[in-house]
Amino acid sequence: MSQKPVVEVKNLKVHFPIHGGIISKKVGTVKAVDGVSFSIGRREIVGLVGESGCGKTTVGRAMINILHHVAPDVEISGEILYHFGDETIDFGKLTSHEVRKYRSRVQMIFQDPYASLNPRMTVKQIVEEPLKLHTKKTESERRNTVINLLEKVGLQAVHADRFPHEFSGGQRQRVGIARALATNPDLIICDEPVSALDVSIQAQVINLMMDIQKEFDVSFLFIAHDLSVVEHISDQIAVMYLGNLMEFGPAKQVYHHPKHPYSTALLSAVPIPDPDKKNRKRIVLEGDVPTPINKPSGCSFRTRCPVVEESCSESTPVLEEIDLKHWVSCPIVTEKQ
Ligand SMILES: Nc1ncnc2c1ncn2[C@@H]1O[C@H](COP(=O)(O)OP(=O)(O)O)[C@@H](O)[C@H]1O
Numbered sequence: 001m002s003q004k005p006v007v008e009v010k011n012l013k014v015h016f017p018i019h020g021g022i023i024s025k026k027v028g029t030v031k032a033v034d035g036v037s038f039s040i041g042r043r044e045i046v047g048l049v050g051e052s053g054c055g056k057t058t059v060g061r062a063m064i065n066i067l068h069h070v071a072p073d074v075e076i077s078g079e080i081l082y083h084f085g086d087e088t089i090d091f092g093k094l095t096s097h098e099v100r101k102y103r104s105r106v107q108m109i110f111q112d113p114y115a116s117l118n119p120r121m122t123v124k125q126i127v128e129e130p131l132k133l134h135t136k137k138t139e140s141e142r143r144n145t146v147i148n149l150l151e152k153v154g155l156q157a158v159h160a161d162r163f164p165h166e167f168s169g170g171q172r173q174r175v176g177i178a179r180a181l182a183t184n185p186d187l188i189i190c191d192e193p194v195s196a197l198d199v200s201i202q203a204q205v206i207n208l209m210m211d212i213q214k215e216f217d218v219s220f221l222f223i224a225h226d227l228s229v230v231e232h233i234s235d236q237i238a239v240m241y242l243g244n245l246m247e248f249g250p251a252k253q254v255y256h257h258p259k260h261p262y263s264t265a266l267l268s269a270v271p272i273p274d275p276d277k278k279n280r281k282r283i284v285l286e287g288d289v290p291t292p293i294n295k296p297s298g299c300s301f302r303t304r305c306p307v308v309e310e311s312c313s314e315s316t317p318v319l320e321e322i323d324l325k326h327w328v329s330c331p332i333v334t335e336k337q
């Protein structure tokens with residue numbers, strides 16, 4: 001088994017042009033993702049967190065190369081290197097036709113379990129679809145696989161012939177997980193998979209994902225805006241703000257000893273039951289998130305940063321390794337180490 005990471009994202013930029021006027025001239029650019037680098041190891045769960053609008057979904061979509069479907073004129077640069085066995089493939093460089101060949105290796109689970117399952121298909125048809133596309137299994141083999149997968153995600157064979165509307169949100173997300181697992185992928189990208197579910201159901205779905213990660217040889221990118229969800233499930237946490245990664249490192253370290261002022265502020269808002277930390281001061285960030293159309297020069301967080309210095313407007317910080325596998329994008333913090 002190769003010890004290379006499943007995927008390495010290098011300096012990924014995703015810019016959406018804005019057109020205006022009668023001749024639809026380019027009048028600006030939404031810098032949704034603006035130089036993001038990180039990697040996901042084998043059987044690893046990486047949590048990607050940040051406030052709404054910071055570019056998390058766009059990173060996920062770029063990683064499965066579906067952005068051109070959503071925005072045909074999108075400008076993408078950087079590398080998305082997947083290591084499948086001995087093969088290294090840059091997903092960003094593939095045409096949508098070529099990417100089909102590898103579609104079975106990387107799957108995505110979406111936020112809204114009500115919108116992401118075709119209401120006219122039975123659960124069997126939904127879970128079977130990737131098997132039809134990517135395998136040569138016979139009808140009866142496919143049925144067996146579907147039933148096996150349903151049982152793995154806590155559903156039963158009797159559910160196979162029912163339609164999505166007969167299920168609760170949590171059960172639908174289980175169907176989505178079964179479908180994602182059908183082709184035995186290397187990586188599953190989950191875009192806020194539990195945000196639309198009741199809190200009591202969220203824990204069940206998260207526990208299921210953790211069981212699956214242990215049982216199947218699969219890695220996860222787990223996108224969430226809620227840090228308490230991510231702490232539980234992740235090996236590594238990446239903290240994103242306005243198109244950039246501010247911090248990336250081992251989950252326990254980032255969660256308990258955040259280094260970047262943005263991570264510290266984001267975490268100070270998470271209620272924690274630990275009595276020793278009850279008195280932790282909540283940091284309230286001043287002002288709103290600037291738009292990705294007019295990003296501040298230099299560090300994008302500087303307009304809200306509690307430790308900002310004059311130099312922060314001059315150059316854009318890059319991630320620096322301050323501890324083993326713990327990266328921070330803030331010269332003020334790294335100089336103090
Ligand atoms: N297809 C698109 N066209 C133009 N702008 C987009 C498109 N998709 C996302 N954006 C913009 O990119 C930024 C990041 O969005 P998104 O990746 O959805 O953030 P998140 O998932 O963190 O909430 C936002 O400002 C959003 O408005």
Ligand SMILES: [Mg+2]
Pocket residue numbers: 056057058191
């Ligand atoms: Mg999103």
